[in-house]
Every structure is written in C-alpha cells, then in structure tokens.
Amino acid sequence: MIFRLYESIRFVPGYNRTALLDLSREKILFLPNDFAEVLQKMNGKTRLEETLELHFPENHLEYLQFIEENELGFHCTPKESKRFDLLPLEWKNPAIITNAIVEVGDDINLDHFKWLAALGCQNVELQVVSETGLIKTLEFLNDSICKNIVLVYKNPSQFKFKHTTINKRVNETHVFDATAISVSDSTVFFHPYAYDQRGLVPSSTSFLAVNLTLYLESIGHNVYLHRKLFIDRFGNLKNAPETSKTIHKGNQAIDLNELTKRIKSDEFTNLWNLPKSEIDVCSDCEYRHSCVCMRIPKQRPDKTWYYPVECDYNPYLSKWKNERNYRNLMDSGVVCTGKEMKIDQVKLDKVFNEVWGE
Numbered sequence: 594m595i596f597r598l599y600e601s602i603r604f605v606p607g608y609n610r611t612a613l614l615d616l617s618r619e620k621i622l623f624l625p626n627d628f629a630e631v632l633q634k635m636n637g638k639t640r641l642e643e644t645l646e647l648h649f650p651e652n653h654l655e656y657l658q659f660i661e662e663n664e665l666g667f668h669c670t671p672k673e674s675k676r677f678d679l680l681p682l683e684w685k686n687p688a689i690i691t692n693a694i695v696e697v698g699d700d701i702n703l704d705h706f707k708w709l710a711a712l713g714c715q716n717v718e719l720q721v722v723s724e725t726g727l728i729k730t731l732e733f734l735n736d737s738i739c740k741n742i743v744l745v746y747k748n749p750s751q752f753k754f755k756h757t758t759i760n761k762r763v764n765e766t767h768v769f770d771a772t773a774i775s776v777s778d779s780t781v782f783f784h785p786y787a788y789d790q791r792g793l794v795p796s797s798t799s800f801l802a803v804n805l806t807l808y809l810e811s812i813g814h815n816v817y818l819h820r821k822l823f824i825d826r827f828g829n830l831k832n833a834p835e836t837s838k839t840i841h842k843g844n845q846a847i848d849l850n851e852l853t854k855r856i857k858s859d860e861f862t863n864l865w866n867l868p869k870s871e872i873d874v875c876s877d878c879e880y881r882h883s884c885v886c887m888r889i890p891k892q893r894p895d896k897t898w899y900y901p902v903e904c905d906y907n908p909y910l911s912k913w914k915n916e917r918n919y920r921n922l923m924d925s926g927v928v929c930t931g932k933e934m935k936i937d938q939v940k941l942d943k944v945f946n947e948v949w950g951e
C-alpha cells in the first residue's frame with residue numbers, strides 16, 4: 594500500500610514554517626518545514642510510518658496522529674492511486690475583466706456596466722457617492738451578468754437601508770467611519786475607521802482566505818490587480834484605485850473595441866502576472882497563496898520586486914503586528930528597500946530567539 598496525499602492539500606513553505614492549505618475544507622494548518630518536506634516526499638510512497646519514525650524518532654506518533662486527524666491523505670494500492678487525477682494548476686477564466694470597482698455618483702453612466710458585461714465581469718464593487726445613482730445602478734444590474742455586488746459607503750450618513758430589496762445580488766455592504774451605527778445583519782459590516790485609513794495589507798489571519806480559485810490565481814498572478822478595472826465617478830479608467838496610469842479619460846469618447854485593446858495592452862497588464870512568490874518578503878511568507886493586499890509592487894533597477902509599504906505580518910518571525918513581541922522587518926535584521934533586500938542572519942536568529950523565548 595502507498596500513502597497518497599489528497600490533491601486538495603497544498604503546501605506553501607515559508608521562512609519559518611509551512612502553511613498547509615486544505616482547499617476542500619478551506620482551512621489553513623501549520624507544519625514545521627522539515628515535517629512538511631518529508632510528508633510531501635512520502636506522497637505516492639510506501640512505509641509512511643517507518644519513514645516518519647526514521648526522521649522524527651521523538652514525535653513521529655504525534656505527526657501520524659496529525660495526518661490522520663486532519664485527513665491529509667489515504668492508503669491505497671498503486672493501481673488505485675492511478676484512478677485519481679492530479680489537480681490542474683492552471684487558473685482559467687474566459688472574462689477579460691473578472692472584477693471591477695465603480696464609483697457611483699448622481700450622473701452614473703450606465704454604459705460602463707454594459708462595457709463590464711461585454712468584458713465578462715461578474716463581480717462589482719460599487720463605491721457609493723450618491724444614493725440616487727446607486728438605486729439607478731442596482732436596478733440596471735438586475736438584468737446583467739453580474740453575480741456578486743459589494744457596496745462600499747465611505748460616508749456613513751449615506752447608508753440608509755438594505756439594498757437587497759432592489760437587487761438580490763448585493764452580497765456584502767461595508768460602511769466606513771461608522772462607530773455610531775449598528776444593525777443586525779450579517780452581510781453589513783461597519784468599520785470604525787475612515788475608508789482611506791483601511792489597511793492595504795491583511796492585519797490578522799481573519800483577513801486571509803483559503804480556496805481553490807484564490808490559490809490557483811495566486812500561483813501566476815497578482816490577485817488584487819489581475820483582470821481588475823476601476824472606473825471613477827468621472828468615468829476615468831484605471832487598473833485599480835491605487836494605481837496611477839489612466840487608460841481612458843471620462844470626457845473622451847471610446848468604443849468597446851478600443852477599450853478592450855487598451856485593457857489588453859502590456860502597459861495596462863504589466864503587474865497582472867506578478868505573483869507574490871516573485872516579490873521580496875512575500876516570497877518568504879507562508880500566506881502568499883491566501884492573501885490579497887492592495888499595495889502596488891515596485892521594481893528595483895536590478896529588476897527585483899518589492900513593496901514600499903511594509904506588511905502587518907513579519908514572516909521571518911511568524912508574528913502579526915497586533916501580537917505580543919512583534920518586531921518590524923528592520924528590527925529583525927531584514928532590510929527591504931527600493932535599493933536592496935538583505936537579511937542579517939545573525940541578528941534575525943537573535944531576535945527570533947528573543948521573540949520566541951529560547
């Protein structure tokens with residue numbers, strides 16, 4: 594009999610530990626890197642128990658129990674094993690644009706949503722500037738291909754009622770700067786801080802997601818920018834609110850063919866195929882296939898990539914900013930700037946031992 598890992602189990606090695614993504618149960622577990630390596634090597638091999646005992650004489654039983662309790666794999670004959678297909682690791686979607694952010698003012702141009710439909714876009718975030726414009730838009734989207742609508746209120750006084758009465762595809766509503774308001778509705782989220790002060794990075798594990806689509810897309814793409822379009826209230830078009838390049842000015846005429854050409858241009862898509870595994874710091878982080886952050890990566894003269902804004906998670910210490918003993922990158926001996934990326938291993942080891950109490 595051989596041991597076979599389920600195809601939905603994926604390993605993401607980080608600097609200190611490996612994240613095990615269970616894509617069917619949509620949960621994340623953590624393993625020591627050495628255990629994760631042995632476990633992956635055992636996939637399709639015989640004698641799992643003996644191999645674990647050989648590598649981890651002290652805690653092999655604990656590891657075996659971990660494998661069984663979390664149902665990471667199963668035993669079968671080599672013939673049976675061939676009946677299970679490998680997971681295709683390719684992200685495929687026929688849409689040119691999969692997700693859009695649209696600012697909705699009084700004079701919203703509903704043609705923008707016709708464009709989005711023609712581009713295949715089924716996920717739209719509406720940033721509400723005007724209630725009148727929003728109602729018009731939601732009514733219009735009732736007859737569109739759009740499947741998922743998220744509402745964002747930067748001004749809490751504009752939030753009046755549940756918009757699912759107009760359009761049942763409103764799945765989430767976010768109200769910012771909203772300390773005084775409360776309603777009991779699990780799809781409405783009140784944030785006590787202003788929209789502009791929301792974090793550009795996840796601030797705890799609750800901001801992370803484990804699912805097959807995100808995992809596959811994150812292998813070869815920047816999951817925030819990939820196939821995204823932002824339309825501001827004046828009709829100007831960019832990749833995302835945080836990017837600088839405008840591909841169309843709202844006061845100029847454009848047809849769908851020309852717009853599609855501009856969206857497909859290298860200039861517009863140049864960050865789409867830049868996964869976190871190619872960006873410094875994130876490339877060492879075990880969350881790189883579970884995390885969406887809104888920071889825009891920058892390239893150094895030597896062609897390597899980095900983020901100018903530091904994340905709230907330090908993968909070299911496995912600590913979040915809100916956790917006890919957190920230290921930022923610089924204080925851990927890690928330098929990640931527009932000039933270089935370097936790790937002072939002696940300092941990092943010392944800080945790691947201080948933080949983890951060894």
Ligand code: SF4
Binds near residue numbers: 794795869879884
């Ligand atoms: S370091 Fe990168 S991959 Fe890790 S949590 Fe932060 S943004 Fe996500």
